[in-house]
Amino acid sequence: MAQLIDLKTFTDKRGNLTVIEKVVPFDIKRIFYIYGVDESKRGGHRHKQTIQAAICIQGSCRIYNNNGSSEAYFELNRPDKCLLIQPEDWHTMDQFTPDAILMVLASEYFDANDYIFEPYSAV
Template sequence: MNIKLIDIPKINDVRGNLAVIEGNCIPFEIKRVYYLFDVPSNAYRGGHSHKEQLELLVALSGSFDVILNDGNSKQSIMLNKPDKGLLIPTGVWRELENFSSGSVCLVIASGEFDESDYIRDYDLFLSSKQS
């Protein structure tokens, strides 16, 4: 699976740290930014794959698990550091779960919202991997 944890440059300061996402920190041009918050601990988000869009997920606060599936293997990654981003390539099914209280998931995307880019049916996702 071609996922990657990316170190987000940070500046340590006794007054508080500063993390910066700019330039070539991520391998795509940013077209959309959104965030998930107030997600109940027993709920899950995601449940889809993208045909063309790349995404970088960052736990700005708290923690959550990202379950990734490329059709052949499954992997779970806990995000809990605001200076680490999870780069998810195209064609990877993702589900987010186990949100801690107060968690915030920042999503930086390579494309604007386009419903036709989503595969929301898991069986359809699996069959697309067989072709």
């Protein structure tokens, strides 16, 4: 099941510096970000192999996860929170604030064959 982790952040009078180092359990092969989202839901899939780490670096959004045996909603509203999404986690993203930027780190390069769009049956 998806898991929230805290990212190491250094804060002083000059501001904040958040580091993503040795906290994601995979080598990063792809980075993408989602922004300018209207009232739509994004996602609506799970993966065969890809692990993802989602960080809302600005604004906020909500991520729904269902791994076939449990489901949960996660609010991403701070750039020092990271949601690890396992391949079996069927997920959607919604409730984006107008200024939201959701950055996603992925363990695999894009492969259309890695996507499973069929949701699990009700939990």
